[in-house]
Amino acid sequence: MTGSKSRGMNDDRSTNVTGTGVGTRIRELVVTPIAFGDPPLLNADGVHQPLALRCILQLVLEDGTVGLGESPGGSVRLTRLQEAAKVVVGMDVFDTTAVAAAIDAVLSPTVPRSHDRGWATSAIEVACLDAQGKLLGRPVSDLLGGRVRDAVPFAAYLFYKWAEHPALDGREAIGDAWGEALDPAGVVEQARLMQQRYGFTSFKLKGGVFPPDEEIAAMNALAEAFPGQALRLDPNTAWTVETSKQVARELDGVIEYLEDPTATIPGMAEVAKDAPMPLATNMCVIAWEHLRPAVEQNAIQVLLTDHHYWGGLRRTRELAAVCEAFGIELSMHSNSHLGISLAAMAHVGAAIPHLAHSCDTHYPWNSADDVIVPGVIEVRDGAVKVPTGPGLGVALDPDALDRAHRRYLDSGIRDRDDTGYMRRIRPEFERRLPRW
Numbered sequence: 001m002t003g004s005k006s007r008g009m010n011d012d013r014s015t016n017v018t019g020t021g022v023g024t025r026i027r028e029l030v031v032t033p034i035a036f037g038d039p040p041l042l043n044a045d046g047v048h049q050p051l052a053l054r055c056i057l058q059l060v061l062e063d064g065t066v067g068l069g070e071s072p073g074g075s076v077r078l079t080r081l082q083e084a085a086k087v088v089v090g091m092d093v094f095d096t097t098a099v100a101a102a103i104d105a106v107l108s109p110t111v112p113r114s115h116d117r118g119w120a121t122s123a124i125e126v127a128c129l130d131a132q133g134k135l136l137g138r139p140v141s142d143l144l145g146g147r148v149r150d151a152v153p154f155a156a157y158l159f160y161k162w163a164e165h166p167a168l169d170g171r172e173a174i175g176d177a178w179g180e181a182l183d184p185a186g187v188v189e190q191a192r193l194m195q196q197r198y199g200f201t202s203f204k205l206k207g208g209v210f211p212p213d214e215e216i217a218a219m220n221a222l223a224e225a226f227p228g229q230a231l232r233l234d235p236n237t238a239w240t241v242e243t244s245k246q247v248a249r250e251l252d253g254v255i256e257y258l259e260d261p262t263a264t265i266p267g268m269a270e271v272a273k274d275a276p277m278p279l280a281t282n283m284c285v286i287a288w289e290h291l292r293p294a295v296e297q298n299a300i301q302v303l304l305t306d307h308h309y310w311g312g313l314r315r316t317r318e319l320a321a322v323c324e325a326f327g328i329e330l331s332m333h334s335n336s337h338l339g340i341s342l343a344a345m346a347h348v349g350a351a352i353p354h355l356a357h358s359c360d361t362h363y364p365w366n367s368a369d370d371v372i373v374p375g376v377i378e379v380r381d382g383a384v385k386v387p388t389g390p391g392l393g394v395a396l397d398p399d400a401l402d403r404a405h406r407r408y409l410d411s412g413i414r415d416r417d418d419t420g421y422m423r424r425i426r427p428e429f430e431r432r433l434p435r436w
């Protein structure tokens, strides 16, 4: 961890904004790597490790106001955030364009692709907006143009999963409250639990785990168990173009969209010519330069935005306008995350008028180890109420943050490695895409 977590923790402070930058300059950016529990969720790459990694950002202004941010973790992202943290010191928190440019400039020599630099820019922009909102006494959604909805709908994110992380390296097996889901009945049971606990009315299954016929059977079982409710399948590019076309035909009338059945923009465009339902992506259109070819080839009809890599909340709002111009519908992508990210997702989701689909969230899988004070941000009735307090509207729980940071230090895990972890348990596992 860099810096002290107790410094500048006056989260609720509101101050007069003079417009001169007095008190609104960034004094310090504290980046804290953390780890939190994650169940054995299966995907095309392997299986989730027992701990997932994130970085928590505390952007401290000269007047003591603190803006919060959350970024995906891992050693590379942590190093980039730490580098970026140095160049933003002294800048005005309202000058987010200049802040983004400074981060971009310091990272460009070592990180050539703008998309890879975007992760740092995005997390820091969210922290700036949280601080701005606290200074102004206004929620972040107001800084994005105002909310068009008070609650943002989310989908249950279903995964094939083992009942427990098997015993390994002298540690005992780690079970969870969700149980096993390895066949259609298990998937339907998991969906029922998700609905009971969180009120979800739309469901996404992470596929690419079993042969397509088994995943088609799971989707049909969900359709039977939840008639009329929106369903999606996402095999993370585990299929060839031909297999994708075949699955799309078989799921006609069953799913609202098919997400990343196959790799690349041309591959998706081939499938889209044939598929009876819209195709969605968070894999082949992940940077501004991908939009033009995707539109020209009509490769996707739905984009899953993600403020964590599209440059932050304002850029996501701009992306939404571009998509609107080209008739691309919007949904939202998620990775394992905690409440600061969920709050940011809710604020930007509230400010996008044509958000056509419920958003993804891993939060139910990870919320037990959250680092924010509970009660403000939660999934209820399949939606997240957009906080109305200043900034993101959430506050850090310093003890929970300390625990999560210690967990990170003690774990020795520094990067996500679904394939490596899977191979330790099933040595014959090969990450081969497309697999079918």
Ligand SMILES: O=C([O-])[C@@H](O)[C@@H](O)[C@H](O)[C@@H](O)C(=O)[O-]
Pocket (backbone or CB within 6 Å): 041, 042, 043, 206, 234, 236, 282, 333, 334, 335, 336
């Ligand atoms: O957590 C997972 O296993 C997901 O596969 C995640 O890594 C993806 O980024 C994501 O959820 C997706 O929609 O592709």
Ligand SMILES: [Mg+2]
Pocket (backbone or CB within 6 Å): 234, 236, 259, 260, 281, 282, 283, 333
């Ligand atoms: Mg996806």
